Amino acid sequence: MAHLLSVSCSLSMLSGGRSFPKTSAQHPLSSPANPSYLVLKSELRVVCRENKRSMSRFHAKAVSTSQESRLQAVLGLDDVHDGEQTSKKVMVIGGDGYCGWATSLHLSNKNYEVAVVDNLCRRLFDHQLGLDSLTPIASIQNRIRRWKSITGKDIQLYVGDICDFEFLAEAFKSFQPDAVVHFGEQRSAPYSMIDRSRAVFTQHNNVIGTLNVLFAIKEFKGDCHLVKLGTMGEYGTPNIDIEEGYITITHNGRTDTLPYPKQASSFYHLSKVHDSHNIAFTCKAWGIRATDLNQGVVYGVRTDETAMHEELYNRFDYDGIFGTALNRFCVQAAVGHPLTVYGKGGQTRGYLDIRDTVQCVELAIANPAQRGEFRVFNQFTEQFSVNQLANLVTNAGRKLGLEVKTMSVPNPRVEAEEHYYNAKHTKLVELGLQPHLLSDSLLDSLLNFAIQYKDRVDFKQIMPAVSWKNIGVKPKTAAV
Numbered sequence: 001m002a003h004l005l006s007v008s009c010s011l012s013m014l015s016g017g018r019s020f021p022k023t024s025a026q027h028p029l030s031s032p033a034n035p036s037y038l039v040l041k042s043e044l045r046v047v048c049r050e051n052k053r054s055m056s057r058f059h060a061k062a063v064s065t066s067q068e069s070r071l072q073a074v075l076g077l078d079d080v081h082d083g084e085q086t087s088k089k090v091m092v093i094g095g096d097g098y099c100g101w102a103t104s105l106h107l108s109n110k111n112y113e114v115a116v117v118d119n120l121c122r123r124l125f126d127h128q129l130g131l132d133s134l135t136p137i138a139s140i141q142n143r144i145r146r147w148k149s150i151t152g153k154d155i156q157l158y159v160g161d162i163c164d165f166e167f168l169a170e171a172f173k174s175f176q177p178d179a180v181v182h183f184g185e186q187r188s189a190p191y192s193m194i195d196r197s198r199a200v201f202t203q204h205n206n207v208i209g210t211l212n213v214l215f216a217i218k219e220f221k222g223d224c225h226l227v228k229l230g231t232m233g234e235y236g237t238p239n240i241d242i243e244e245g246y247i248t249i250t251h252n253g254r255t256d257t258l259p260y261p262k263q264a265s266s267f268y269h270l271s272k273v274h275d276s277h278n279i280a281f282t283c284k285a286w287g288i289r290a291t292d293l294n295q296g297v298v299y300g301v302r303t304d305e306t307a308m309h310e311e312l313y314n315r316f317d318y319d320g321i322f323g324t325a326l327n328r329f330c331v332q333a334a335v336g337h338p339l340t341v342y343g344k345g346g347q348t349r350g351y352l353d354i355r356d357t358v359q360c361v362e363l364a365i366a367n368p369a370q371r372g373e374f375r376v377f378n379q380f381t382e383q384f385s386v387n388q389l390a391n392l393v394t395n396a397g398r399k400l401g402l403e404v405k406t407m408s409v410p411n412p413r414v415e416a417e418e419h420y421y422n423a424k425h426t427k428l429v430e431l432g433l434q435p436h437l438l439s440d441s442l443l444d445s446l447l448n449f450a451i452q453y454k455d456r457v458d459f460k461q462i463m464p465a466v467s468w469k470n471i472g473v474k475p476k477t478a479a480v
Contacts, residue, residue: 087113090365091175093162093213094183095155096140097122098315099229099298099357103181105305105312106358107365108153115156115175116140117168117184125191128477131322131461133315134331134453135301146311162209165216172220179225179365182213185271189233190321190412190466192268196473199267206271207278214282225368226290227361228279231272232350232378232423234294236263237416242423245292245376260376265415266468276376283374290373291364295357296350296380299326300442301449303355314354316449319461320412326351326389326438326446328462333397333404334450335457340464343411345387346418350380350425353436363431378425381435396443400451414468 090107094100095116108114120140126132138146144155156175160167162184185206186192192202210228217224235242238261248257259280264270282288301316317323318331320340329339352360360379369375384392390406397404411417429435436442 087111088178088365089113089115089175090179090181091115091117091171091177092181092183093117093209094185096120096143097183097187098317099295099354100181100183101143102303102306102314102354103183103358103361104155105147106303107181107362108147108155109151109305110362112365113154115158115171115177116144117158117160117162117171119161119184120159121161121186125322129321130458131317131319132456132458134318134450134456135313135316136310136456137313137315138311142311146309147305150308150312162212163205165212168212168216169220172216176221177224178221179227179368180213180217181361181365182210182226182228184209185229185275186268188322189266189268190464192266192271193466193468193471194321195471195476197475199471202268203271203274206268207274210275211278214278214286214288217288218282218286222287223289223371225365226279226288227364228275228290228292230276230292230294230376231269232294232296232380233266233269234262234264234273234276235260235423236265237348237419237421238263239420242378242421244378244424244427245294265413280374283372287372288374289369289371291369291375291377293360293364293377293379295360296352296378297324297326298352298354298357299324299438300354300446301327302445303358316453318450318457320464321466325349325386326393329389329393330443330446331450331454331457332462333393333402334447334454335459336403337459337462338405338407339390339393340409340462341386341390341406342409342413342417342464344417345390345408346385347415348383348385348419348421350378350383350423351389351438352379352381353438353442355436356381356433359433360428363428363433367431375427377427378423379428380423380425381433382437383421383423384438392438392443393447396440396447399440400444400447402447409464412464412467 090112092100092104092107092114095104095114096118100116100118104114104116118140137143140157140159144157148154158167158171158175160171162168186202192199213226217226232242243260245260246257247260248255259276262273262276264273276292279288279290279292283290301314303314306312306314316327318328320328323331332339357379360377364377394404394406
């Protein structure tokens with residue numbers, strides 16, 4: 001019998017955007033106050049302001065489980081002490097976001113001890129730009145409370161900015177993670193191309209935040225395994241096969257295995273390239289163990305865990321800044337808007353269901369990299385062109401009685417619209433990935449989900465409004 005024990009956490013919201021968790025043995029669960037946010041000019045830093053006397057307390061209790069030893073790694077069971085197995089502790093940075101929230105619940109459900117670290121700035125971006133999720137999403141505090149009420153499992157919460165190393169250090173020392181899943185970055189290419197301030201914010205937030213995570217691992221938990229969300233966009237669209245992170249080449253009679261060449265196509269993608277170089281260097285210099293998950297385009301909204309209650313629902317972005325291609329097309333079909341194909345529509349990428357995102361992260365944690373090893377896994381399950389996705393949605397919509405049309409719009413991006421694309425993605429399959437491939441039933445489910453919430457669609461957010469070539473220095477705000 002294994003006893004999974006997490007400690008109660010008292011979360012004090014201090015001025016200056018810092019939240020310092022302190023251990024507490026007896027405090028009951030109390031209602032958290034709602035922080036207000038202050039944007040500091042172009043830095044876009046989130047500052048949480050609250051009465052110093054208010055606290056948000058998350059109280060945990062021991063939970064007993066019994067698992068077969070051969071499933072220990074898969075179910076999050078780590079070391080054995082005095083005949084008892086202890087849970088592996090996983091810190092999910094960016095755990096309030098699209099991929100992060102689904103992953104946090106999935107790992108908690110698999111009996112990992114989970115802590116969410118997030119500065120909640122993704123919600124702030126919506127307010128700044130006049131955007132909203134198709135699905136109504138609860139606050140992170142209400143999400144965590146609901147999860148506990150349904151499952152009895154605790155998720156610890158640390159609200160703060162990982163670019164503030166003092167905050168991150170306190171979180172590390174308090175939680176002592178065995179693995180860190182790092183989603184905590186500005187994840188939109190169009191957002192990084194809105195204006196100069198967003199480009200600077202994206203690179204500062206992503207690169208400095210990741211550097212801070214690397215230093216925190218080195219200083220406070222040297223054996224911690226970093227599972228970092230990268231992107232297939234680092235590779236670009238070369239006219240040769242894309243390998244998983246490394247390529248063996250022969251030049252002038254000599255052969256070597258080198259990092260695969262990077263051809264990033266936005267300031268966001270460039271930040272991911274910088275991350276990869278920094279992680280690779282610290283693996284070599286400090287013995288960090290790291291897995292870089294170069295993820296394709298994610299679609300879907302439901303996982304087993306997020307479907308348990310409406311307060312656990314994930315966000316579903318359909319706008320031209322944060323929405324991904326298939327999700328956007330399904331919403332457009334549901335409301336009768338023509339599918340917006342950029343340019344010729346031959347742009348081909350790797351895609352995966354969000355249920356496979358959480359599965360891939362779990363596999364990476366259960367099969368950690370060695371000390372000093374920088375692994376790269378290409379995380380996607382199928383390849384589609386934009387035109388192929390539009391055809392699939394059109395056919396699925398017709399079966400539901402929808403009249404789905406397609407329109408070609410000028411491509412706001414600078415990219416090849418017709419190109420060769422063949423990316424390898426075998427390593428996660430070898431670890432046991434069982435993919436959810438894009439099927440008629442899944443498309444039917446996505447379309448019905450979009451139809452259910454179509455009254456929440458803001459038509460002004462459907463068309464692309466960010467141009468790669470016209471990015472300027474003047475900050476842009478939401479149109480009224």
